Amino acid sequence: MKKSPEIIISLQKINKSFPLEIGGEQQVLFDIDFDVRAGEFVAIMGPSGSGKSTCMNIIGALDTPTSGVYELYGQDVTGLTPDELAVVRNEYIGFVFQQFNLLPKRSVLDNVMLPLMYRGLPMDERIRRAREMLRRVGLEKFESYLPTQLSGGMKQRVAIARALAGNPKLILADEPTGALDSKMGNEILQFFKELNRDLGITIVMITHEFDIAKYANRLIHIRDGKINYDGKIPKNDDKL
Numbered sequence: 001m002k003k004s005p006e007i008i009i010s011l012q013k014i015n016k017s018f019p020l021e022i023g024g025e026q027q028v029l030f031d032i033d034f035d036v037r038a039g040e041f042v043a044i045m046g047p048s049g050s051g052k053s054t055c056m057n058i059i060g061a062l063d064t065p066t067s068g069v070y071e072l073y074g075q076d077v078t079g080l081t082p083d084e085l086a087v088v089r090n091e092y093i094g095f096v097f098q099q100f101n102l103l104p105k106r107s108v109l110d111n112v113m114l115p116l117m118y119r120g121l122p123m124d125e126r127i128r129r130a131r132e133m134l135r136r137v138g139l140e141k142f143e144s145y146l147p148t149q150l151s152g153g154m155k156q157r158v159a160i161a162r163a164l165a166g167n168p169k170l171i172l173a174d175e176p177t178g179a180l181d182s183k184m185g186n187e188i189l190q191f192f193k194e195l196n197r198d199l200g201i202t203i204v205m206i207t208h209e210f211d212i213a214k215y216a217n218r219l220i221h222i223r224d225g226k227i228n229y230d231g232k233i234p235k236n237d238d239k240l
Contacts, residue, residue: 007074008170008202009036009059014068016054028054029065030225038169041196041203043216043233045240048208051225053174056206060093060172061085090118094163094171098178100155102147102162108134109143112162119166133161137191153184160191164201171195173205177212189215210237 016029028051036042046052057063058070061077064085070078077088089095102111112130121129134140137157147155156176163171173192177185193215195201207213214233221229221240229240 005038005040007035008038008072009204010069010071011035011055011058012069012071014055014058014065014070016051016058016063017066027066028225029058032068032222032225032227034220034227034230036202036204038202039196039200040218041193041205041216042218042220043205043207043213044220044222045207045210045213046222050222052206052208052222055222056172056174056204059204060095061088090115090166092168092170094166094168096156096159096163096171096173096176098175100147100152100159100179102155102158104147106146107143108139108145108147108150108158111147111158112165115162115166129165129167130161133164134158136164137161151184152180153187156180156184156188157191160188160195164195168201170202170204173203175206175208185212210240 011032011034014029014032015027017025017027019025032055044052044055054063058065061072064078069076072088072092077085080088109130112133113126116126116129131140131143134143137160139154139157139161142150142154147158150158177188180188189212192203192205196203205216213219216233219229219231219233220227
């Protein structure tokens with residue numbers, strides 16, 4: 001019997017509440033429960049205010065749940081300290097954000113090397129890895145450029161190279177095409193599909209658009225803090 005791919009993300013009855021200034025609290029996630037296996041390309045979709053970004057922050061070890069258990073690569077990270085969560089993020093997860101989050105006054109090469117600096121790698125190893133990732137995204141000729149000299153699509157490719165530099169098995173992409181036109185956005189999404197298919201990198205992508213979610217192989221739809229769909233990409237979004 002063929003062995004199933006390992007579970008790398010496991011959310012078990014995750015609830016999240018935020019305190020209100022007037023007192024009390026507002027619950028934004030209700031019993032979120034799902035697993036993601038190695039090699040999946042999952043889109044987490046929902047309208048504004050649905051709780052999808054809060055869910056993303058918990059998966060990315062940027063926030064912790066109010067209750068429930070979150071396991072990453074079999075390790076319970078629910079109760080880790082902020083410093084311990086920072087180590088988890090740097091070691092296991094590559095992030096791609098909507099606004100690229102590049103340092104405008106540092107070169108493309110420096111931006112890609114940044115997460116490697118926090119790992120304490122020697123400079124020659126940082127440079128080697130960063131250049132390899134820039135070749136992978138087709139920007140090896142732009143390593144000395146500043147981000148301000150690049151198009152939006154090129155900036156996002158730099159961000160992807162930075163995410164890949166640490167050799168993560170998991171990439172979290174938060175509205176990765178939100179700042180791009182449709183042509184550039186489609187190119188980036190196609191590149192994600194190639195990373196998933198050719199390198200086996202697990203990708204979890206947050207989006208509010210069904211046309212973007214369709215690039216994934218599985219859709220988790222959240223509405224009002226609850227999962228109301230989890231399965232293959234449907235033909236349309238009429239029932240979501």
